[in-house]
Amino acid sequence: MTDATLRTILLVEDEPTDVALMTRAFEKARVMNPVVHLVDGDEVLRYLAGKGEYADRVKYPLPAVILLDLKLPGATGMQILQWMRVQGEIRRIPVVVLTSDESPKTIDAAYDLGANSYLVKPGNPAEVSRMVQTIQQYWIKLNEPPQLVMRAEAE
Amino acid sequence: MQNESVLLVEDDPSDFRLIQRAFNKLGERFEMFRLTNGDEAIAYLSGDDPYENRGAHPMPSMLLLDLKLPRRSGFEVLEWVRRQSSALSRLPVVVLTSSRHSVDINRAYDLGANSYLVKPATNSQLEDLASQFRNYWMSLNEFPSLAEQPRGMND
Secondary structure, rough: OHHHHHEEEEOOOOOOHHHHHHHHHHOOOOOOOOOEEEEOHHHHHHHHOOHHHHHOOOOOOOOOOOEOOOOOOOHHHHHHHHHHOOOHHHHHHEEEEEOOOOOHHHHHHHHOOOEEEEEEOOOOOOHHHHHHHHHHHHHHHOOOOOOOOOOOOOO | OOOOOOOOOOOOOOHHHHHHHHHHHOOOOOHHHHHHHOHHHHHHHHHHHHHOOOOOOOOOEEEEEEOOOOOOOOHHHHHHHHOOOOHHHHHOOEEEEEOOOOHHHHHHHHHHOOEEOOOOHHHHHHHHHHHHHHHHHHOEEEEOOOOOOOOOOOO
């Protein structure tokens, strides 16, 4: 078995300031896992499907966890969740929604589409840093990720 | 901050004592109820006899579910929760089991588990697990709204 603790984290976020905050927080928390950062929803779908520029699963491995913003260019976070649900093993990948939307309706909709957890982006950098540390402790160190075959899936 | 509650479904008394002790050490941030088999868990969530009174038996924020249970297994409970046509189907379910088999891990995710945790071997590791569980789910996660809880005339 490969070392699960060093599996990739997929960060899907289009706001440059949030990305900068999160990236710094990952560094501060000494997260050794490779963090793949994507900004566009359509790109996320290609990455997960192993299509186009992401066909090489060794170079672009399926992540242990996805941190997913909801408002994105291209496919939205909700559309990505919906798409994942009808895939084979890709639907097992834990998705943590990470957004500024606190409305109960959105929270319920995300769970209905199979989100594993829902987090609201904190307001200040110290809290972001603490949140990233907690995410890493829980989803990388504690949680058992699904076992996925490293291959692209047919639609 | 609202008080979240966890329903623990665990049949092994010594595991239960250890888990309870580990969680109790964390203080009073959240409540934990315990049931010992799958049938009880389903009766509790349905609000069936003897759990009709939601004042005494409140709907939990989430389920912490062992897999090997007498009567209905954890898998069956999970399947039942996700099959509900009510908002109950959103209930976050974290599996806590001694099985590290990839067949069980994948099956749990396929059935809609939000997270999969393996019971650690030592007490101190279990305390770490309890505190990380608390730090993540009780401090960070936003929970979905579940079935309307019947309110008394007094509010």
